[in-house]
Amino acid sequence: MSLPAWWTTDPLASFELGGRTVPGRIWTASGCFAYGLTGHEISAPGFASPYEGVGAVVTKTVTPAARPGNPMPRLAETRHGAINSIGLENVGYAAFLAETLPELEARGVPTIASLAATRPEEFGTMTARLHEAARGMDHWHGVEINLSCPNVAEGGHDFGSDPGTVAECVAAARAALPDRPLLAKLTPNVARVADLARAAADAGADAVSAINTVIGLDVDLATGRPVLPRRFGGYSGPAIQPIALAKVDEIVQRAGVPVVGVGGIETAEDALKFFALGAVAVQVGTAQMRDPFAAARIARDLRPA
Amino acid sequence: MTDTPAPAPVSLTGRVHANAAVSSGLIRLDLELEAPCGFQPGQFAMLNLAGRRAFVFSRPFSIFAAEDRLMSFLYRVVGRATAAMAELGDGETMVMLGPLGRPFPAPDPGRRAVLVAGGVGLPPVHSWWARYRRPGDAAFFGGRDGADVPWGLLDESWGVSVDDPGGVPAGREAFHGLVTQLVESRPDLDRGPAELFACGPEPLLKAAGRLAADRSWRGWLSLEEHMGCGYGACKGCVVAVRDEERRPGAWRTATCCLEGPVFAAEDIVWDAATAPHAGGEACDAGGAP
Numbered sequence: 001m002s003l004p005a006w007w008t009t010d011p012l013a014s015f016e017l018g019g020r021t022v023p024g025r026i027w028t029a030s031g032c033f034a035y036g037l038t039g040h041e042i043s044a045p046g047f048a049s050p051y052e053g054v055g056a057v058v059t060k061t062v063t064p065a066a067r068p069g070n071p072m073p074r075l076a077e078t079r080h081g082a083i084n085s086i087g088l089e090n091v092g093y094a095a096f097l098a099e100t101l102p103e104l105e106a107r108g109v110p111t112i113a114s115l116a117a118t119r120p121e122e123f124g125t126m127t128a129r130l131h132e133a134a135r136g137m138d139h140w141h142g143v144e145i146n147l148s149c150p151n152v153a154e155g156g157h158d159f160g161s162d163p164g165t166v167a168e169c170v171a172a173a174r175a176a177l178p179d180r181p182l183l184a185k186l187t188p189n190v191a192r193v194a195d196l197a198r199a200a201a202d203a204g205a206d207a208v209s210a211i212n213t214v215i216g217l218d219v220d221l222a223t224g225r226p227v228l229p230r231r232f233g234g235y236s237g238p239a240i241q242p243i244a245l246a247k248v249d250e251i252v253q254r255a256g257v258p259v260v261g262v263g264g265i266e267t268a269e270d271a272l273k274f275f276a277l278g279a280v281a282v283q284v285g286t287a288q289m290r291d292p293f294a295a296a297r298i299a300r301d302l303r304p305a
Numbered sequence: 306m307t308d309t310p311a312p313a314p315v316s317l318t319g320r321v322h323a324n325a326a327v328s329s330g331l332i333r334l335d336l337e338l339e340a341p342c343g344f345q346p347g348q349f350a351m352l353n354l355a356g357r358r359a360f361v362f363s364r365p366f367s368i369f370a371a372e373d374r375l376m377s378f379l380y381r382v383v384g385r386a387t388a389a390m391a392e393l394g395d396g397e398t399m400v401m402l403g404p405l406g407r408p409f410p411a412p413d414p415g416r417r418a419v420l421v422a423g424g425v426g427l428p429p430v431h432s433w434w435a436r437y438r439r440p441g442d443a444a445f446f447g448g449r450d451g452a453d454v455p456w457g458l459l460d461e462s463w464g465v466s467v468d469d470p471g472g473v474p475a476g477r478e479a480f481h482g483l484v485t486q487l488v489e490s491r492p493d494l495d496r497g498p499a500e501l502f503a504c505g506p507e508p509l510l511k512a513a514g515r516l517a518a519d520r521s522w523r524g525w526l527s528l529e530e531h532m533g534c535g536y537g538a539c540k541g542c543v544v545a546v547r548d549e550e551r552r553p554g555a556w557r558t559a560t561c562c563l564e565g566p567v568f569a570a571e572d573i574v575w576d577a578a579t580a581p582h583a584g585g586e587a588c589d590a591g592g593a594p
Contacts, residue, residue, distance in 0.1 A: 044316035
């Protein structure tokens, strides 16, 4: 494709975010590229590795304790998207710090750690321990807090939908993270996402990632029941791209907060739409599952001549 | 068990070289890839249509054969993606990511090999047979009926069973019953140590696992599981496996595409895999919330 005249940014060039240099503007989204340790051995014509040109890998979300995740099936493909109910399966924070993070550093994977918790103060304690464990690491570039985790303390509501709670979580993480970028990943399942972005920025977030998955459900006509055992899940993929673009625009226009765009990005053209609205970087999620090289191809295709 | 290192996976495009029925229900797809690609028996590849016709997720298919740039698969039309695949004509483009997953082990010199395949589970078993078969080993295929059996792919070395005895061609024989019953009807196979390699639908795998356990055979099962990515990125294809190191009777979730699709039969926890929410409870002992 020919790049538009307004696009003059090298997506592989480092840029400043939260006072730190991040290696590039094309990232992989949390949950769609595991911890950044998978797939290193895969090649494709023109690519020695799926990590070529990837500015940052946002890790699979880790929680205070290991989680086994939800029962199968965990995925439902729809005509233009996918619904997932993985259930935040993860190795847990202790194993992440002791094993995953050092291996990411040893492999030189540019890493942004995704954290989730059920209480705001846990974001503070997790971030503090991460900061301690990652002291001296060159390839750890910051934290993205995942605010779409069901809040056990508040009866299962999505606590990322309340600006006050978002601010509490961000403030707790910010206090423990003086020298790395802090991002808050926002849910689109609210009426006014700009309010969440404003709350996150006021509490100290350097940027917000928008959007997380949209609540979705699919029905198995043979059984007459939802496909996923937990009924609904997180809808992602090309179908949600216009929703993501609208939320990004709302945040930029009404809250004036730096945004990392995410939602249905499969190609360089898709990524350009987010950059056109003012996104400082983009994340590739669901497309990464079909093609490990999706982000790498976008980074290559967006390099100005 | 002796493992030959599997070739590193690669993302390639391929052109349909052949896409034709080999039985009433099974279709053989031959892809001519843009570069050569090897595999180990039991490994799989993720396939998808190319460009704008691509599905959101690719689908996993066990590799039937691969030589130089030609890679072959067997599939059955079970949903939207396989229905679209069946419409593809010669020369049309697909994308292939593979070879992926842990293969069947190579033969143990101290054990007879007994191979069991059901329906579309034939490729990993057939490729093992083609590569490793030794005198004294035995291979069996179970189909729904005579028409469902891909006779052209099974030479006389294969024992064949059918659920329904109709449609068996003249000159070929088929046992009426389950393929595991066919194995049980062969007492000669129980002389000396053996190991069983199986792929097929879940009832067949369960029966094969029981058969191996009853006879103190080693068992290797290749699981058919829905997958999102095929390379360990999404955690969408988990199975419950024993985790005796942590605690007797405990189990953990294993990612089928990375740790499998081939598992030791004794490691698979069938009940846990079908019991909703059992994961959280069973894993609590290991520190999960």
